[in-house]
Amino acid sequence: MSDAGERPLLRVRGLTRFYGSRVGCLDIGFDLWPGEVLGLVGESGSGKTTVLDCLSGRRAASAGRAEYAARDGAIVDVLRMAEAPRRRLLRAEWGVVHQNPRDGLRMTVTAGANVGERLMDLGARHYGAIRGQAIDWLDQVEIARDRIDDAPESFSGGMLQRLQIARNLVIRPRLVLMDEPTGSLDVSVQARLLDLLRGLVAELNLSAIVVTHDLAVARLLAHRLVVIKSGEAVETGLTDQVLDDPQHPYTLLLVSSVLHP
């Protein structure tokens, strides 16, 4: 963690999205600091994914600001940016990990190409170097090197998700948005993936916003939580505090509903 004099990496205020007259999310605000993982938790339909979608640009926000401190030092409101510069910024500095890895990969090109594409997007033009980096990242996400020339169609669910992570992290993003990163995986596969994510977040000093309905995942990955119900933030605080001493009745309901084997 960093000293108090620093600026937050992302400052969200008043983020609101309506679907007609229905509330997607309402007046959401939080700061995200460098090296911090923020968990957005809540049940399905709570609006947590809407928050992520507004930040990634997949959906337009109805109101609010999201001020991001870019690598070059500029502060930009990503909600108000024109599409072209925003897409460029996201490609160069952010990562987006989808719940279903197929949404975040090109299934018909090789694993190596999937990892290398982000580099080529940013102007990498040396085949050997691109391939070298792809190999490094496959190692990092524990995919066997000899799969580099295989198309992901032959990969298991866990491998696909790890490949998606490699594809995102290869450009060393400063901020990663993750939507239920372990959502579609078996338990043991989940454990392996969470372990990997924990390690990478620490090693790369990543900031991340992780949307999850699974409190165990939140406890493992997030430093802080924002609990969202019906589109509104009802509680926020340190992960262990929110889960061990929930203040809001809804948080208590979530926590007490979890099954313990």
Add this chain to the structure above:
Amino acid sequence: MSRYNFAYLDEQTKRMIRRAILKAVAIPGYQVPFGSREMPLSYGWGTGGVQVTASVIGPDDVLKVIDQGADDTTNAVSIRRFFERTAGVRTTTRTTQATLIQSRHRIPETPLAPGQILVLQVPIPEPLRWLEPREAETRKMHALEEYGAMHVRLYEDITRHGKVAQTYEYPVIVDGRYLMRPSPIPKWDNPKLDRNPALLLFGAGREKRIYAVPPHTSVRSLDFEDHPFEVERWDRPCALCGASDSYLDEIVVDDKGGRMFVCSDTDFCAQQQGRREDGEP
């Protein structure tokens, strides 16, 4: 003269196409949509090229038409006759004498001069179509200059085949900005696109797109630093004219596997043969 309007198309259509051409010239490599008309030849046979030619041709133009480099194949002959009938213009097989050249799948070997126009026939204009079937998406990719995927294609080729497998219709970046599909010309012809003193126009009739490379515009073939763009090579010269700096077609001559290599550009070959007879190098 026939009962057709000059060069077959009505004047309003020509104006519409000329507007599209002007826009294309103003934005090198950018695909401009146009209202492609029904032409008296099938889609896939050069309707786009013919419409572009018909829109720019004037009574004083001298027209050359080639197909795969040859003036005497069916396609070339048909189109040349079409303009003879509908425009009454002079035609030629000599590249140096033409003011307007319509071509399918080749750029003439003889260097073009300022003031000449080359019209190329294009089947599929969109270089990203192999990756993305949605038109709305490819337009966005061009607008946002998101061309990483094209390099992915090259990467895949090198991975699978050790080199880029594309030998014709090789993708290029025009004026440092737009990714363009240069029509199915062989790799050999790509260098001719770069800073050509002539105006290069591209017409796709079925897909309804026109694009252009204005004179002296940079056109760079995509490649990797450690796998640079290379043209084809032959281990022998043209069997007819002896040229070793021209694109050669392979012709099977008998049932025993005999083959000979001759220039694809018939005019160029004829000129070379003429020069040899005259004792020139």
Add this chain to the structure above:
Amino acid sequence: MSATGIEVRAVEKTFTLHGQGGLRLPVLRRVSLTVNAAECVVLTDPSGAGKSTLLRAVYGNYVVQAGHILVHHGDGIVDIVGAEPRLVLEIRRRSVGYVSQFLRVIPRVPTLEVVAEPLQALGVSRTMAVDRARSMLERLRIPERLWALSPVTFSGGEQQRINVARVFVVGYPILLLDEPTAALDAASREVVVELIGEARARGAAVLGAVHDAGVRAAVATRTQALADSEAT
């Protein structure tokens, strides 16, 4: 308060049982106490009186409704109550170590890593962190064959010793201990008593809940009952 330490001032904590119609359970009623450097203050209340609650509140794990919890952090003093979450995390990294009653196990992380991690988070080199982790595990009599395994399948006593190791491997200036010897045999209890003594010797302030009379006698410089610490 001395150079290191904890000062709890009139802290109130009430649990609201939302699931039971909003029933309110006051647990800490204006508790005040002080722990100075080199002191080991042991809370003597019976179960359920709020000892764990107070320890968790000092750690920032529990929220309190009123009062202040001042801890020394670096060169200054921070009020845990109302502190920014980032600051609390920073305090946990550097200044306050907490041995909870249960080890929260992350699957797949080997024991050696569990114990080395807090040191690495402080910037200690991997080699040194692993070295110190090894010494600590040896001292707490965790067999080497278990070091590469995740504590998930270990016994309660083994897990508790790893919990202790994880905290004592760092030289925290403030220690919060919640029944650190509850599941341990005599030999292991001895080790923990030694560790506490060493911590005090280097000036740490220790606040603990210990119900074992023998251990209490060996480590406490002062005992205190929460009931007595509450203002009326």
